[in-house]
Every structure is written in structure tokens, then in C-alpha cells.
Amino acid sequence: MTPQRVTLITLGVADLVRAKAFYGALGWTPEEETPGVVFYDLGGMKLGFFGLDPLAADQGRPGAQLGTGAMSLAQNFPDRAAVDAAFAQAEAAGATVLKRPEAVFWGGYSGYYADPDGHVWELAHNPFWALDSDGRLKAASE
């Protein structure tokens, strides 16, 4: 009834132009734009930007101060060098560095940054998780 699936991630943003510029500097291309909303195709799902205030209203709580940080998005890479390269690209695009990529306790390699609205991204290489040729994570059973 409730699928084990996410089809859209919406990021509330204070400034749509700034958000588009940041993700554009990472090489992302919008798929669909309407006034006040931008969508990116992520392959089987989408990521969208929506103003913070309109998002609070859309969620049924107009005027609410929405917070960030307790939900982070991650990108897995095939090796450490790819993590470093993407992290440098984000930093050049104006990301706030939270933790530079380093070897971590679970046996991988990971760094964190925040985008201009405080949304947190983790860039990681996890030697225990396999990626397919499209860059998707394989299920443990695959």
C-alpha cells in the first residue's frame, strides 16, 4: 500500500535563482521549470526546488519555520578520487564545507557539505556497497 520507494525529493529554498546557480555549477540540468518550481530528473525519481514559505504552506502549516540538517542526501562514488573530485567541485560552487572527505569508522571514505540553503550532502565511497553501470546502488540481494 505504501511502496518502499521515494519518487521525489523537494528542497525548500530561500532563493530559487541561487539554488539553480549552485546545482548548475555542479553540472545539473533542469528537466522542467514552472514559475517558482524547478525539477531535475535523477533517473527513476526527481528532485525539485520550491520556495521555503510556499513549501510550508503546501505542507499545511503556513508560516512554519522549516529546519534543515536532520535529513541528508548522499551520493556514492566508485572510489575515493571520485569523492575528492566531486567535493572540490561543490566547494568551488560555493558549498559550505562541514567535513572534508576522510577515512571513516565504518570502513569507507566520506565528506559532508551544505548547499546554500543548509541542505546537507554526503559524498562517499563505500567499499561494501556496489554500484551498477548507471551509478545506482545494487540491493544487497543482487
Next chain:
Amino acid sequence: MTPQRVTLITLGVADLVRAKAFYGALGWTPEEETPGVVFYDLGGMKLGFFGLDPLAADQGRPGAQLGTGAMSLAQNFPDRAAVDAAFAQAEAAGATVLKRPEAVFWGGYSGYYADPDGHVWELAHNPFWALDSDGRLKAASE
């Protein structure tokens, strides 16, 4: 360099047992569990739970109060009845209702709820976005 892709969504939670119970009541089955972390396979990506304090520390900002709400996750459904059914299931599981499913300005049908940690889910039917047989969103060009 930075793929247009999300491979992992991590939800910071105050109580891992409570979080597992809530998503379990929606029918979700963990794929991988280690002390303090639970992962679910979402098909090409994973969703994980991690304690709020450990998440703040992992992000490189120990002690930070992480906020929720400005990043919402959505599930798209093939019709309105499927939205209603999943919404009722979430409410029965203890979700906080933010906005009951209703016809919305962009031509779809959408409701919002918050999970026990304040993470926001949108359940929607969007007549303009096609789903494939696996429940993934098709790209606009497909």
C-alpha cells in the same frame, strides 16, 4: 563529476526502535542492520536511519541541533484512491497529519504527514507524471 543522482537518504532519528516500528507499520522491511543504523532498499538507492546526535557528529558538527521539514520526501501514486489508502495506513501507524489529501492548484491530488521525528512525506497523484511498472517516475523525455 557530480552525478545528477541520489543514492542514499539518511533520516536522523531520536529513537531508532520507534522509527523502525513506524516504517514497519507501513510495510517496509529493513535490508541491512548494524548497531545504530538501519538501511532499507528503495530500488537503486537506499534509505537509512541514524541517531540524531551521531548524525550531527558524522556531519562534522557535533552538538548541532538538526532541524527538519525543509526537505520533504514524496511518493507518487497511480491514482487518488491509492493516495488515500497509503495516507490512511500512515495515519494508522501514528503519523502526524499535516494536510489531508486534497485536489491541489497544480492539477494533482496531494497530502502531507510527518513521521515520528518530524520528517515530512508527501503522498501524491500527479496526472502529468507517468510511473513505470516498478513505480519509478519516468523522465519527461521517456
